[in-house]
Amino acid sequence: MDRFEQTICALATPPGEGGIAVVRVSGPDAYPIVEKVFAPLRAGRTVAAARGYTALLGHYTLRGEEMDETIALFFRAPHSYTGEDVIELSVHGGAAMADGLLEALLLAGAVPAAPGEFTRRALEHGRLSLTQAEAVMEVIAANGRQGAALAKSALDGRLAKRIGRIQAALQSLNAHLTAWVDYPEEDVPELSGAALGAALSAQQAELDALIAGYGAGAVLRHGVDCVLLGRPNVGKSTLLNLLAGFDRAIVTPVAGTTRDIVEQAVQLGEIRLNLFDTAGVRNVGEGGDAIEAEGIRRSWKKLDEAGLVLAVFDAAQPLDEADFAIARRCRGRPALAILNKQDLTGSTAAAQAALQPYFKQVISICAKEEAALAPLTAAVAELLGTAQLDPHAAQLCSARQLAAATRARDALAQAQEAVAAGLGLDAVAVCLTDALQALCDLTGEDAAEATIDEVFATFCVGK
Numbered sequence: 001m002d003r004f005e006q007t008i009c010a011l012a013t014p015p016g017e018g019g020i021a022v023v024r025v026s027g028p029d030a031y032p033i034v035e036k037v038f039a040p041l042r043a044g045r046t047v048a049a050a051r052g053y054t055a056l057l058g059h060y061t062l063r064g065e066e067m068d069e070t071i072a073l074f075f076r077a078p079h080s081y082t083g084e085d086v087i088e089l090s091v092h093g094g095a096a097m098a099d100g101l102l103e104a105l106l107l108a109g110a111v112p113a114a115p116g117e118f119t120r121r122a123l124e125h126g127r128l129s130l131t132q133a134e135a136v137m138e139v140i141a142a143n144g145r146q147g148a149a150l151a152k153s154a155l156d157g158r159l160a161k162r163i164g165r166i167q168a169a170l171q172s173l174n175a176h177l178t179a180w181v182d183y184p185e186e187d188v189p190e191l192s193g194a195a196l197g198a199a200l201s202a203q204q205a206e207l208d209a210l211i212a213g214y215g216a217g218a219v220l221r222h223g224v225d226c227v228l229l230g231r232p233n234v235g236k237s238t239l240l241n242l243l244a245g246f247d248r249a250i251v252t253p254v255a256g257t258t259r260d261i262v263e264q265a266v267q268l269g270e271i272r273l274n275l276f277d278t279a280g281v282r283n284v285g286e287g288g289d290a291i292e293a294e295g296i297r298r299s300w301k302k303l304d305e306a307g308l309v310l311a312v313f314d315a316a317q318p319l320d321e322a323d324f325a326i327a328r329r330c331r332g333r334p335a336l337a338i339l340n341k342q343d344l345t346g347s348t349a350a351a352q353a354a355l356q357p358y359f360k361q362v363i364s365i366c367a368k369e370e371a372a373l374a375p376l377t378a379a380v381a382e383l384l385g386t387a388q389l390d391p392h393a394a395q396l397c398s399a400r401q402l403a404a405a406t407r408a409r410d411a412l413a414q415a416q417e418a419v420a421a422g423l424g425l426d427a428v429a430v431c432l433t434d435a436l437q438a439l440c441d442l443t444g445e446d447a448a449e450a451t452i453d454e455v456f457a458t459f460c461v462g463k
Helices: 030-037 095-107 117-124 130-141 145-155 158-182 193-212 214-222 236-244 290-305 321-330 349-358 370-384 399-421 425-443 449-456
Strands: 008-011 020-026 038-040 054-062 065-075 086-092 224-229 262-268 271-277 308-314 335-340 361-364
Touching (some): 008 095, 086 095, 117 130, 130 145, 130 214, 130 425, 158 193, 158 399, 193 214, 193 399, 236 262, 236 271, 262 370, 271 370, 308 321, 335 349, 335 370, 361 370
Parallel strands (some): 224 271, 224 308, 308 335
Antiparallel strands (some): 038 054, 054 065, 262 271
16 A cells, blocks of 8 residues: 555654643544544534534543543645644643554554654645745744744745746746747747846846855754853853853863863854853963863864854953964854953953954953843854844755755856857756756755655654
């Protein structure tokens, strides 16, 4: 039997204790199977006669024994999440009642759902596009409201519509070129090089904008690995404690207190920072503390891996060679220079000017004060590009989509090079075909089974 001819079931809520547990059933036999295990409370009501978008109160039975009070929500095909008949059964939260309900459904003829199978069925029945299917897990995994809004825009189909507009423009252009090349006897007007270049450039700009927004969108949805770097006693651990909202790291005036990397996830505005407080970097010498030396080595390694660097400097002391060594390592990276302890100094203007060539931004704060969070939040959002991102606009939401959009953009760039080199419109048409194929891969219109399998590999059971 084909997999999509079977009726599946799975727990749709997280396992464990809670107010309710929801078990979802989907497939051609959803109603007959549920009718075997669910008894409505009101006489005369039956599962078979239940209309879509209605609910019934009752109980479920396991091997003939009444188990728990149950609410059944009914969705008739094709007006359901999967496009099939769907019933959602809610029982009291906890493993016993949920597991009992699943056992009853399996005994009645359902089969366990695979990870992401409900959404995959929605894709197969045309209820969702591939980009919308990818957005489902992005909505679930989003850490902040803006990240959730980005994922929701893709789930609503805005990304598919944005890509569709690019496809339509390129298909129209490709049809014109094909007609002109293949039917020279027809009176098809030839596009001038300037008009063709402008049309290609306009669609490449659309793809460039999508590609440029991917990094900031990924930060909003998933957060970013962030390393705190600086000399000993500049206030890295104090800053970590401020961001965490409690004393996560030990703070003492003794150099080398932090010897290993301290990890802590924090929410800074709309951005989740996976913070790594590193050992203070300094030259411990050949005869220095081996443990501290290893901590410093790990600090430098973490710098190379981080998506954001918060380099902390002591504003109350003159910058020295160790500070500039850190600054040089940060050049060209997404790094923010933080002049800490501004409460202990009159002005930080000279230090800011000295650090400016190495960093995209330099700010002054006192990490002991909660007021420092506002300028730090604004600076990080500006640095990572999230401040300029419209969370309700369509954005790419996976590495797969980014790769496909990049292939399409590169194909358009090659088409423009062909126009500039005078290679002929047939060469331009080949590049346009490559761009359209990449966009079809992005939207899933021509996606291979292996690509679809890859998309659903990260899905959870029950969704």
